Amino acid sequence: MNEIITTKKMKELDECIERNKMKKGPLMPTLQDAQRIFGCVPKEVQEHIGKKLNESYAKIKGVVSFYTMFSTKPKGKHIVGVCTGTACYVKGAQKLVDKVCEVLKIPYGETTKDGLFTIAPTRCVGNCGEAPVVMIDEDQYGRVTIDQIEEILNKYK
Ligand code: FES
Numbered sequence: 001m002n003e004i005i006t007t008k009k010m011k012e013l014d015e016c017i018e019r020n021k022m023k024k025g026p027l028m029p030t031l032q033d034a035q036r037i038f039g040c041v042p043k044e045v046q047e048h049i050g051k052k053l054n055e056s057y058a059k060i061k062g063v064v065s066f067y068t069m070f071s072t073k074p075k076g077k078h079i080v081g082v083c084t085g086t087a088c089y090v091k092g093a094q095k096l097v098d099k100v101c102e103v104l105k106i107p108y109g110e111t112t113k114d115g116l117f118t119i120a121p122t123r124c125v126g127n128c129g130e131a132p133v134v135m136i137d138e139d140q141y142g143r144v145t146i147d148q149i150e151e152i153l154n155k156y157k
Pocket residue numbers: 083084085086087088089123124125126127128129131132133
């Protein structure tokens with residue numbers, strides 16, 4: 001057990017599994033419950049669900065990786081996305097990605113220890129005229145320069 005998978009959360013999951021077992025396709029609702037309860041669906045939880053629902057781990061792993069609503073690692077409170085679509089890339093998105101990683105002290109795709117930020121891979125967000133674009137949750141920032149990154153992130157602390 002770790003801080004993500006606690007006995008209390010496992011008990012809640014088991015209750016959901018029992019309820020979902022009465023449904024026709026119990027796997028999807030159970031994975032949705034797990035994502036809600038744990039904030040992600042780690043390997044141990046996938047294996048547990050597999051045993052309870054008589055499904056193979058391979059199948060569950062496939063479903064979890066296919067649907068973007070599921071993640072295997074917990075996501076932060078704020079999702080930081082530096083658009084790396086072509087227009088943004090040409091306008092220096094990679095330098096912005098490097099700066100975000102440097103300021104948050106985490107690699108691309110990871111979550112800060114305090115659970116505040118996750119750097120998420122982001123493709124064209126449809127605002128190429130404002131490239132390079134940075135997204136924080138639903139907020140969009142256009143024509144972002146390296147010097148602005150820290151200031152933008154500070155707004156969400
Ligand atoms: S490529 Fe970044 S908004 Fe389109």
